[in-house]
Amino acid sequence: MGQVRVGTSGWVYPPWRGTFYPKGVTQKRELAYLSERLGSVEINGSFYSLQRPSSYVKWAAETPADFVFSVKGSRFITHMKRLKDGHELLANYLASGVLALGPKLGPILWQLPPTLQFDAGLLTDFFEALPRTTAAAAEVAKRHDHRVDPAHTTTDADRPLRYALEIRHPSYVTPAFTDLLERHGIALVVADAAGKYPLIEEVTSDFTYVRLHGHDELYVSGYTDEGLDQWAEKVRGWAKQGDVFVYFDNDAKAYAPRDAVKLQDLLVQDRLAD
16 A cells, blocks of 8 residues: 555645634744644645745754655746746756755646647656656756756755646547656646546556645635545545545635545544554
8 A cells, every 4th residue: 555645735825824723823833733734735835936945944844754745846837938948947946945855855746737738749858857866856956047046956865756747728638648647657636626627537657646626616615525535535546556645725715724634534544444
């Protein structure tokens, strides 16, 4: 059985204060509080802008030893450059501090824009540019330009790097796409997005990556007990094939942490029953 980690997409949300975060938990303590209740979290800020190495060091220090961060890839690469010029842009992204998470670095998530259609050649070029170990990533990071200062271009140990890809255009619903992911060892994100984007539940790597954006209304609706039971059953099946990462992104009304804790509890009950 693979290891299952359940978390949320980000952790800094005002609506969570006084609901998930009790009064008295300051904003500086929010990550520490979440990490005591869940096993992982997605770093979202890295999607919008390059973070600083000191931030990654701080986040790692605030969480338990077995906690894992998934890190969202830069939208400059996915949305603005649309995966072109990947070699040059990856250096800046990797040098911004991702490797400073050390053993707590989990998968790197690349989310494609809804307007980017399936292009096997474009994806192949991008996948081939991705370093597959932290040592290789450190070498890529050393090629960063002046826009990254300070930079972090070392790794404490050489570990494998994992990548997941989230798609949002219907042209990806084809065996040619999933076959391409399998050849490159990239996990296809299983994304529940209220029917707005494709939902493909095919395992294409040695781990499964799930993003739950809201079943009825994107980013807003919570999951019912029945719905969480159904996702728990799916996670149990995927765990037979490898590790599973599940992140709730229905954050608008503080449903994400509530649902994440509920799903985690269901899966913990499984382990206790065994």
